[in-house]
Amino acid sequence: SDDGKQKLNDEDTLDETEYALWKIRELKRIKQFNDEKNKYEIEKAEIDRRRNLTDMQRIQEDFKLGSDKTKMEDKTKYV
Amino acid sequence: MDDEQQEKQHLANDGRQMTLIDQIIRNKVFNCRYWKEDCFGLTAVTLVDKACKLDCVGATYSGTGKPVPFLCLLMKLLQINPDKEIIIEFLKSKDYKYISALAMFYIRLTSKPKEAYPTIEQFYADFRKIRIRNLDGTFAIWHMDELAEKLLSEEIIFGISLPRFQKRWILEELGQLEPRKSVLEEELQNQEQEQVQVAEQQNQEKDQEQGQEQ
Structure with missing residues (x-):
């Protein structure tokens, strides 16, 4: 197992290829962070929208999406 | 004073530091040779000598x-629970990257997200190579x-479960953290400006061409 240690060199060269690779990683990080943040904000906006609906509107929307209670009850029937 | 006693004492002192590592792993550390031989009676000062000799990052x-x-050294740090200033000095060490890695781990385990995020994110701009040891014993090369990034985004690293952190944007929303400024930020902004300028020039040229045609 110590062979592996000798094979891998951890001396720093700090040359341009290293810098370029780092730059790619950094850009990926920024992009991933922004993507996840956007996802969270979209979800939050959706929750806010749902909260502002009246009861009737919400039930209608549930019915459209197929997540209303009547269908849920069907699933739990005994055989 | 043996390890278990010391551990209990720390628990009593509201330390609870060592319990951050799971008990199974903790016991393995207490029973290993390096811990018994090299880590006995280390202080924050003498620990530095040992940490200079580290050649890989890993757990088991x-x-x-x-x-x-x-x-083992991470456990020792948790045991002696040094001042924050000492840990910050560890972080700054330029010649010995494994000491910085050790301090990074320690901060991730012990500090609150509010402090841990900015301190660990300093290393996003650091592309020194480090050797790591995987759980199966193989080595690999990572960068700082x-x-x-893995310390901040993942919950388990090398089999050590890390305390749960809130996502960065939630802390930003609560006003506890400033948005992160990347080193590349200026460059990106410059690029965007250039692109805008180029687009404007092209638009102007098109307009002129159209004017001439008419």
């Missing part, structure tokens, strides 16, 4: 889960920024 390896010296 092989089927029986042998602890890597890195983990990759380690920092």
